[in-house]
Amino acid sequence: MNAQDINRELDHVREAGPVKDIVIPPCPQLLVQLQAELNQADPDPQAIAAIAASDVAMTAALIRIANSPLYARREPVSSVAQAVSMLGMRPTASLLTGFLLRHAIRIDPTLIEHFWESSTRRSMAMAHIARQMYGVDVDVAKTCGLFFHVGIPVMLQGIRGYSGTLVEAMARQDRTFIQTENAAHRTDHAVVGAIVARTWRLPQVIAHAVRLHHDFSVLHDAAVAMDVRQLVAIAAIADHLVARHEGVKDQREWLRHGSECLAFLQISEAEVDTWVDTLYPMFESVVVA
Known part of the structure; x- marks a missing residue:
């Protein structure tokens, strides 16, 4: 998918698809x-x-x-x-x-308090990784980290039955998270999150990275902008770092595509191990207001 394809898709699902009835803040x-x-x-x-x-x-x-x-x-x-x-x-x-x-996002904060903590940690991790790389905009990476999964609370707020879908998506091993979302609601948090990013007038690179962050085939697709592909790979590594900090076992996505993301960014596993220690005090200091 090139930039025009992504924009057309987002326009279509917002105007005529299943997302048209979801309230986007x-x-x-x-x-x-x-x-x-x-x-x-x-x-x-x-x-x-x-x-x-x-x-x-x-x-x-x-x-x-x-x-x-x-x-x-x-x-x-x-x-x-x-x-x-x-x-x-x-x-x-x-x-x-x-x-x-x-x-x-008007939703019971007790339902998603941990969600915002994890999002903040992902944002910190993406900024840290971006600083280690040449030509990656640190502020864009940091903002991206906040928005990658924002479609989840928006769908919780706006789609009946999504809370049950969320539980199922986290538990199933036979299909991916967004496959479960699409089976139940004909859309997913990557699409909804990208529409939020566009509605909030964020740079196009952020909206496109949010849309594609579960599609690792884009790492090898020259039609997708390099900065978008970099953000997709950085986010996967950041999620892995956050999961390690929070004591969550490696998700299937990381097990399948983690090495692919590291290779794409030319990052070694030893570097990732050092980042675990570097980021620990930052993750522990997270303040969500």
């Missing part, structure tokens, strides 16, 4: 403002801080994250401006995007 106005500022030739840190400070809960979350053990500051951050200065504008934007995403 609209892009929050604060994120629209944030994206507009970041797209300026010279983004203003004070403008970013003002956007963050416009919501009390978001302000509190940002300061709490800035003061978490992950950043190990001697003096605590006490204002949004200090937090933005310490974190940097684009890392701040990534944190705010995650906050807005979690609060845009």
Whole structure:
């Protein structure tokens, strides 16, 4: 599938397919403002801080994250401006995007609290892996990590019976997760997640990587953009790292395609083992607000 094919597919399923009746959370106005500022030739840190400070809960979350053990500051951050200065504008934007995403999906938080923790860890792991590679946008990788599985809570919110499908999909060994989703609902979280990413005006590379993140045949498909293929492979490794941290046994996807992803990115298993130790304190410091 090339970029036009993916866009046509997403347009079709949103307008006439099974996804047309699913409520996709609209892009929050604060994120629209944030994206507009970041797209300026010279983004203003004070403008970013003002956007963050416009919501009390978001302000509190940002300061709490800035003061978490992950950043190990001697003096605590006490204002949004200090937090933005310490974190940097684009890392701040990534944190705010995650906050807005979690609060845009109206669902019992106790049902998906662990989901957001894992998503945050995946985001951290993808950013870490991207830093080790030449030419991979770290901020794109970090944001991608938040959105890869966002279709799951959206489907939980909008599709009757999906909670049962979710349990079945995690338990079955004879078919893949998205095959189980499609058998029950004629769509899957990769498609829904890609539509969320497009609705939220994220870069096309993110929407396409979300759409394809369970299709490892794209690693060898020159029609798919290289940066999309890199994100698909990075996400698989990141999910493996998160699973190891959380004590989850290797999923069938990693057992089947893990070595393929490592080879595609020219990463050794020894490197992955060192990342387990490097990422441990970061994973332990995860704060979900």
